Amino acid sequence: xxxxxxxxxxxxxxxxxxxxxxxxxxxxxxxxxxxxxxxxxxxxxxxxxxxxxxxxxxxxxxxxxxxxxxxxxxxxxxxxxxxxxxxxxxxxxxxxxxxxxxxxxxxxxxxxxx
Amino acid sequence: xxxxxxxxxxxxxxxxxxxxxxxxxxxxxxxxxxxxxxxxxxxxxxxxxxxxxxxxxxxxxxxxxxxxxxxxxxxxxxxxxxxxxxxxxxxxxxxxxxxxxxxxxxxxxx
Numbered sequence: 001x002x003x004x005x006x007x008x009x010x011x012x013x014x015x016x017x018x019x020x021x022x023x024x025x026x027x028x029x030x031x032x033x034x035x036x037x038x039x040x041x042x043x044x045x046x047x048x049x050x051x052x053x054x055x056x057x058x059x060x061x062x063x064x065x066x067x068x069x070x071x072x073x074x075x076x077x078x079x080x081x082x083x084x085x086x087x088x089x090x091x092x093x094x095x096x097x098x099x100x101x102x103x104x105x106x107x108x109x110x111x112x113x114x
Numbered sequence: 115x116x117x118x119x120x121x122x123x124x125x126x127x128x129x130x131x132x133x134x135x136x137x138x139x140x141x142x143x144x145x146x147x148x149x150x151x152x153x154x155x156x157x158x159x160x161x162x163x164x165x166x167x168x169x170x171x172x173x174x175x176x177x178x179x180x181x182x183x184x185x186x187x188x189x190x191x192x193x194x195x196x197x198x199x200x201x202x203x204x205x206x207x208x209x210x211x212x213x214x215x216x217x218x219x220x221x222x223x224x
Contacts, residue, residue, distance in 0.1 A: 090158070097210060098205060098210055
């Protein structure tokens with residue numbers, strides 16, 4: 001099993017550009033999440049989804065959008081990139097509610113906005 | 115104030131040493147707790163859950179003190195391979211949110 005796969009692994013954007021971070025999981029998990037990790041800070045939840053067609057905001061949703069058209073895929077869209085969005089982005093999935101189970105993370109996507 | 119706070123370290127210990135990390139949480143509604151391990155430039159991975167009665171997994175022991183709102187992780191007989199950043203995590207059943215601490219960095223030296 002591949003687990004959680006994220007693409008791209010690295011990307012440099014110019015201010016104002018847009019892009020989509022792709023995330024796919026092959027574990028048939030209902031729950032999927034997007035986190036960002038800044039140096040010296042804990043992971044912060046951007047958006048999450050409890051199943052296909054259902055998404056909800058996390059702690060830091062501004063500047064991002066998500067969709068969940070299938071169980072497997074959970075892309076994260078950055079509109080009008082800003083330097084404050086320079087970060088490492090992790091996609092994760094879990095079988096059940098996150099508090100009762102394990103989060104499986106992708107390898108991360110390192111984004112730099114210049 | 116951060117919801118989950120950890121001493122960032124770094125903790126530098128020799129092989130075979132016992133080391134303990136503490137973590138405090140401010141949200142009394144937090145109900146489930148975990149320790150994750152994150153290697154340099156890698157993704158976090160679950161190390162162990164933390165139960166109210168305390169739990170042990172080999173050389174690792176986790177404790178939860180709800181009255182004082184802190185969680186601890188004890189590593190006995192440290193190995194070089196234990197070098198990593200350890201993330202304290204608290205979750206709330208009322209929303210699907212897990213709050214991560216910034217992590218405590220451990221380096222085990224020969």
